[in-house]
Amino acid sequence: MAGDHYDKLETRDPQEREREFFGRLPDLVALALSAPGWARHLAGVDPNAVTSRAALAELPVLRKADLVALQKATPPFGGFNVTAPGKMQRLLMSPGPIFEPEGKGKDVWGAARALFAAGMRPGDIVHNSFAYHLTPGGFMMDAGAQALGCAVIPAGTGNTEQQLEAIAHFRPSGYLGTPDFLKILLDTAVKAGKDTSSIERGLVSGAALPSSLRHELAARGVGVLQCYATADIGVIAYESEAKEGMIVNETRLVEIVRPGTGDPVAEGEVGEVVVTSFDPDYPMIRLATGDLSAVLKDRSPCGRSNMRIKGWMGRADQTAKVKGMFVHPSEVAEVGRRHPGLVRLRLTVARAGEQDVMTLLAECAAPEEGLQDAVAATLQSVTKLRGDVKLVAPGSLPNDGKVIADERPVG
Amino acid sequence: MAGDHYDKLETRDPQEREREFFGRLPDLVALALSAPGWARHLAGVDPNAVTSRAALAELPVLRKADLVALQKATPPFGGFNVTAPGKMQRLLMSPGPIFEPEGKGKDVWGAARALFAAGMRPGDIVHNSFAYHLTPGGFMMDAGAQALGCAVIPAGTGNTEQQLEAIAHFRPSGYLGTPDFLKILLDTAVKAGKDTSSIERGLVSGAALPSSLRHELAARGVGVLQCYATADIGVIAYESEAKEGMIVNETRLVEIVRPGTGDPVAEGEVGEVVVTSFDPDYPMIRLATGDLSAVLKDRSPCGRSNMRIKGWMGRADQTAKVKGMFVHPSEVAEVGRRHPGLVRLRLTVARAGEQDVMTLLAECAAPEEGLQDAVAATLQSVTKLRGDVKLVAPGSLPNDGKVIADERPVG
Numbered sequence: 001m002a003g004d005h006y007d008k009l010e011t012r013d014p015q016e017r018e019r020e021f022f023g024r025l026p027d028l029v030a031l032a033l034s035a036p037g038w039a040r041h042l043a044g045v046d047p048n049a050v051t052s053r054a055a056l057a058e059l060p061v062l063r064k065a066d067l068v069a070l071q072k073a074t075p076p077f078g079g080f081n082v083t084a085p086g087k088m089q090r091l092l093m094s095p096g097p098i099f100e101p102e103g104k105g106k107d108v109w110g111a112a113r114a115l116f117a118a119g120m121r122p123g124d125i126v127h128n129s130f131a132y133h134l135t136p137g138g139f140m141m142d143a144g145a146q147a148l149g150c151a152v153i154p155a156g157t158g159n160t161e162q163q164l165e166a167i168a169h170f171r172p173s174g175y176l177g178t179p180d181f182l183k184i185l186l187d188t189a190v191k192a193g194k195d196t197s198s199i200e201r202g203l204v205s206g207a208a209l210p211s212s213l214r215h216e217l218a219a220r221g222v223g224v225l226q227c228y229a230t231a232d233i234g235v236i237a238y239e240s241e242a243k244e245g246m247i248v249n250e251t252r253l254v255e256i257v258r259p260g261t262g263d264p265v266a267e268g269e270v271g272e273v274v275v276t277s278f279d280p281d282y283p284m285i286r287l288a289t290g291d292l293s294a295v296l297k298d299r300s301p302c303g304r305s306n307m308r309i310k311g312w313m314g315r316a317d318q319t320a321k322v323k324g325m326f327v328h329p330s331e332v333a334e335v336g337r338r339h340p341g342l343v344r345l346r347l348t349v350a351r352a353g354e355q356d357v358m359t360l361l362a363e364c365a366a367p368e369e370g371l372q373d374a375v376a377a378t379l380q381s382v383t384k385l386r387g388d389v390k391l392v393a394p395g396s397l398p399n400d401g402k403v404i405a406d407e408r409p410v411g
Numbered sequence: 412m413a414g415d416h417y418d419k420l421e422t423r424d425p426q427e428r429e430r431e432f433f434g435r436l437p438d439l440v441a442l443a444l445s446a447p448g449w450a451r452h453l454a455g456v457d458p459n460a461v462t463s464r465a466a467l468a469e470l471p472v473l474r475k476a477d478l479v480a481l482q483k484a485t486p487p488f489g490g491f492n493v494t495a496p497g498k499m500q501r502l503l504m505s506p507g508p509i510f511e512p513e514g515k516g517k518d519v520w521g522a523a524r525a526l527f528a529a530g531m532r533p534g535d536i537v538h539n540s541f542a543y544h545l546t547p548g549g550f551m552m553d554a555g556a557q558a559l560g561c562a563v564i565p566a567g568t569g570n571t572e573q574q575l576e577a578i579a580h581f582r583p584s585g586y587l588g589t590p591d592f593l594k595i596l597l598d599t600a601v602k603a604g605k606d607t608s609s610i611e612r613g614l615v616s617g618a619a620l621p622s623s624l625r626h627e628l629a630a631r632g633v634g635v636l637q638c639y640a641t642a643d644i645g646v647i648a649y650e651s652e653a654k655e656g657m658i659v660n661e662t663r664l665v666e667i668v669r670p671g672t673g674d675p676v677a678e679g680e681v682g683e684v685v686v687t688s689f690d691p692d693y694p695m696i697r698l699a700t701g702d703l704s705a706v707l708k709d710r711s712p713c714g715r716s717n718m719r720i721k722g723w724m725g726r727a728d729q730t731a732k733v734k735g736m737f738v739h740p741s742e743v744a745e746v747g748r749r750h751p752g753l754v755r756l757r758l759t760v761a762r763a764g765e766q767d768v769m770t771l772l773a774e775c776a777a778p779e780e781g782l783q784d785a786v787a788a789t790l791q792s793v794t795k796l797r798g799d800v801k802l803v804a805p806g807s808l809p810n811d812g813k814v815i816a817d818e819r820p821v822g
Binding site for chain 1: 495496499500501535553563566573
């Protein structure tokens with residue numbers, strides 16, 4: 001299947017992709033600024049200046065975690081929608097609650113490429129076990145399958161017996177849903193004597209796919225690949241048959257930043273996934289997803305030339321309550337900003353003598369005299385909490401995206 | 412709102428509509444004959460001859476009740492689909508199980524006119540509480556709303572609390588779903604202190620709408636109108652603000668026939684609803700729905716000029732088990748066919764002396780000598796069961812669509 005791609009965009013020269021994106025970005029920013037939420041959030045930004053990754057990195061991130069309050073204050077979308085709610089295709093809701101629109105374009109969530117990479121082709125029948133009720137998952141995959149030219153069984157969640165009846169009758173070749181529910185379907189089919197042998201491949205998401213589960217599903221005849229998607233942005237990245245990380249979607253611009261900041265990390269370093277999407281109805285400019293990932297070096301052997309990320313590596317939101325006070329990753333970042341000699345920082349929170357204790361580990365190549373005390377003073381000034389400071393050599397902190405490591409025993 | 416219609420087709424001269432339908436029907440029949448199921452079912456039919464209601468009435472009906480077995484024998488659609496399953500938009504399943512495709516056209520189930528007649532307009536936000544999982548109801552209304560230009564909250568069934576949260580946040584003006592669930596939503600909202608005041612109108616279906624419930628909903632601020640739809644055909648007819656019966660959809664051809672036959676009844680007489688639809692992917696020619704209704708005389712005061720029916724009046728399938736043997740409406744019809752002097756027939760089944768007893772009531776204007784005995788002999792020959800025969804005056808049988816009236820005590 002190598003050499004088999006959705007279109008030529010996937011294999012183009014990466015520099016050409018960057019040129020296209022940053023050629024379009026000023027228009028996207030200008031369009032966004034027509035919405036009051038973006039006008040507030042990006043006040044003072046000149047759209048025509050946003051023509052490079054460096055310029056994009058100067059813009060503030062929009063934290064997904066802040067959307068709940070912003071949408072509550074200015075329903076339904078915090079003023080971040082360009083198109084009026086009544087002119088959208090559908091209006092959806094995710095746990096949070098966070099509300100998302102589906103615009104009227106074709107495959108606005110960009111799932112078709114992920115389906116193609118997972119082996120789905122025009123004319124295939126696919127069984128979609130993502131929910132269609134209120135949440136975007138079902139429609140995200142449905143729209144991608146329609147764009148690709150597949151027929152969809154909109155199975156949704158639950159009703160396992162009826163889903164098996166539909167599978168036995170329609171004989172789909174593809175499955176879309178969580179990997180866990182695929183296992184439930186296959187297990188229940190064995191017990192109930194229902195035929196699921198038509199299912200040969202799957203695109204799974206929404207839950208972890210341990211290697212053991214991937215192998216079990218493969219042994220039972222279903223090869224599955226994963227994609228990484230969020231309700232507001234849609235499909236951000238997806239696996240190909242190379243199974244080497246996830247390839248970023250052609251219609252998304254991904255940055256990995258230090259949690260709590262908007263500052264891109266070095267290639268390979270774990271950080272928060274920040275996404276810019278070119279949705280004309282609900283544009284997103286630097287949405288900080290709250291998810292951790294890292295960039296993989298080099299290109300995928302499948303021929304797709306876009307940036308690869310490692311997939312979901314945990315949550316970036318590391319706010320901790322220390323001695324009754326909240327400490328945010330952005331405060332740790334602020335300490336770093338005030339001492340330019342520091343590289344990476346990691347605040348550990350532990351228990352000693354029935355007390356919370358904080359220690360700030362700070363990478364520094366050549367510490368000046370008095371730096372340690374100065375950093376401790378800054379830490380107290382920013383967090384209103386006392387903590388120890390330890391200066392360590394650059395590269396000695398683990399690459400796990402953690403800015404605050406809460407090491408207190410649970411319970 | 413009178414004078415306000417979806418398009419000019421709704422108010423055209425009825426003869427123009429008939430001319431258009433019967434001008435298109437030969438092509439529809441020819442298209443259907445390209446599918447093996449229709450080629451079997453309509454064997455020997457000349458498409459070019461089907462140019463009038465009388466000619467259409469000569470074609471055999473396809474009983475919805477027979478679809479279960481036909482689809483089982485020839486999955487997935489009994490060979491009645493013109494388009495291959497993999498080229499459809501979605502593949503669905505209703506209780507039975509009966510399987511239905513959704514073609515790739517816009518609003519293939521024809522719901523947009525019903526939504527318009529119920530007061531929905533482009534730019535409106537509508538809350539859709541029909542299920543999207545496996546069954547066609549949710550997508551039927553969703554596609555109609557998209558065609559009309561409304562934004563849809565795909566709420567589905569269940570999750571009442573979350574549906575109320577979505578309603579309070581998005582403030583939809585329209586509700587789509589069963590009338591019962593609308594009452595549940597409104598009642599639960601009162602208890603939970605959630606705001607549903609944005610909902611001003613509803614299009615309801617899928618359950619009876621007693622006048623008392625319609626009035627209660629109106630008193631609570633929601634004016635609801637009904638439509639009559641089936642999973643295979645979509646929206647067959649719908650109410651308008653005139654609230655005088657249901658107006659047949661522009662894209663459907665409706666006949667009312669004597670249950671158990673394909674013979675049209677006189678205008679106003681209760682019979683089985685038989686529908687012909689012009690779906691190019693899954694054409695239906697004389698689908699006998701198993702539902703009872705009757706034609707209402709004259710035109711609707713709302714200006715829509717199409718035939719009106721009374722809405723759902725019960726089930727047409729009146730097969731009864733008598734002395735351990737099945738008696739079908741088609742057998743009663745066969746008795747009538749063998750005695751052309753008879754008008755309407757009604758077989759009553761009762762209990763006397765701990766025995767099942769059958770009595771055939773037969774309308775006859777001028778009974779010949781010996782007719783009663785001859786009819787009794789025919790009844791026994793056709794049903795393999797003995798029964799009394801009573802000749803009665805034309806018009807004396809009740810107009811309730813019943814060909815077999817089972818009057819035995821239940822239990």
